[in-house]
Amino acid sequence: MNLPERLQSVRKRRGLTQRGLAELSGVSISLIRKLEQGERDDTRLETLRKLAKALQVPTSALITSVAPEEPSEDWGPLRAALLKQAGQVAEPPTVNGVRQALTASMPLFSNDRYAELARLLPPLLRDADTLGPEGREVRSRLLHHVGWLLTQTRQFEAADVALRRALDESSDRLDAAAVVNTRCWLLMRQGDIGGALALATRWADEVEPRISRATMAELSAWGWLLIRLSTAAVRNNEPGEADDALRLARSSAVAMGAEYSPDADFLRAFGPLTVAMKRAENAMVEDRPDQVISMAEKIPTRDLRPTSNNRNRHLLDVAKARVQLRQYTQAFDVLQGVRGSAPEWIVNQHYARDIMGTIVTRRRTLSPEMREFAEFIHLDL
Known part of the structure; x- marks a missing residue:
């Protein structure tokens, strides 16, 4: 039905x-x-x-699938390279060369530089596909980041292809768990809450470490899957399951002692601050704006540059809470701050559009800055 x-x-x-x-x-x-x-x-x-x-x-x-965005022509070469429809590589690449190129591109991913990534990634994908079995590890990591980027820009079918390929190429259990974490997020964005919940539960059980002996990488992988489990459960009206998963994620983060942010892979960054932001997100889902603001005051978001996507998502929750508390000017200031640090990111966020839409409908007049912002994120006035 x-x-x-x-x-x-x-x-x-x-x-x-x-x-x-x-x-x-x-x-x-x-x-x-x-x-x-x-x-x-x-x-x-x-x-x-x-x-x-x-x-x-x-x-x-009740939920039905979410329609993907119609991708711009800028992403056409990337999708073609992902499906191996692009041309031949002129000069044979090396595993080390592709790895270095991918490492050099990490700041573009973590700083949401989508236009530059759209140009950089097609030839990098073509190079990675020519490496053969010896390039499996770097190819999986590249495909994982491509899948994350395509999910972020709501190109869901292409993201699914990239993440399935990344999982097939993954070289060990933790690599696979990192890909599954992103796949859970993709399922959530597609509206498949039940699928995300089941997948996160199965893999969290699969990779659960013995905390007293676990490495930072193991704790990060397990913690992120618990976070996905929690955020899916709270949206599915399963608050007990959500709280239990978040408590376990916090125990993983406490064992780590600080944010784990590997230089080579920002998607695996995790720690106490990540859990705190996700606690606030769950509170916003449950319509508790006062708690969101109280939690947010204890989170030093300026120090979260390696995890800008999670930081910016958290700031949208803060803006949403301000709107629910009728603090429209403060909410708009938060939106403007996110735009200043991640303009290409916020344009792709329907959540930001919803928040600004509420501000527009509830205020008698809009400032010139508000009108300009609404136009920037493609909100019809």
Whole structure:
């Protein structure tokens, strides 16, 4: 069934009228009517979660797949190289040469320099594909980062190809776990909460270390899978499961003592601050803006440059909390700060668009800066 049929069916089985569901969920009756009549196809996960909670079902019982963005032509060469549809390599590359090129590109990934990556990655992928079995490790790592980038820019089908290839090429259990972590995030962005929850649970059990003997890399791999498990569970109206997973993730982070941020792979950065940001994210999902602000005041986000994506996502939660507390100027200041440090990142965030859209609808007038920002993130006024 599609969303209108699912929502109506579950509501009737619960013996609720549309008005009754509106009162229980806090979602307007007009929106519920539009959803059941199929007049809205851009429903936010936040809304579906509220409806599912009121209906006492997992969010995954209502959610439908999320449509990917229509990619710009700038990404065409990267997708062609990923599918091995590009031309021949003029000069035979070496494993060491590809590894050095990938290492040199890490600042572009961690600083969200998408335009430069779109030009750099196609020839690098072609080089990696010619290396043969001896290039397996570097090829897996490159494909993993490509999959992460394509997920970030909502090119879901291509991201799935890259991550499946990366997993096939992975050389050990921790490499595979890192790829699975990103794949869980992809499933979440596609709307497959149940799939992300099941995958994270299975792999967290698979790589659970003995904490007293674990390396930083092992603790990071396990901790991240627990984080994915927690963020999926809280969105699926399973707060107990979410809390349990987050508690275990925190125990992993405490054992590490500090943020683990390997120079060669920012996707594996993990530690106490990462867990703190994800705690705040869960609080925002559960509509606890006061707690989000309280938690955020204890997180030194200026020191999180190697994990800019997680830091910026956390700052959007802070902006969202400010909006819910009717602190619109402060919320906008947070959005502007994220734009200043990651302009190419924020343009790809529907969450930022939703937050700014709420500011626009609730303020009587908009400052010139607000209008310019709305135009920058492609928000129709």
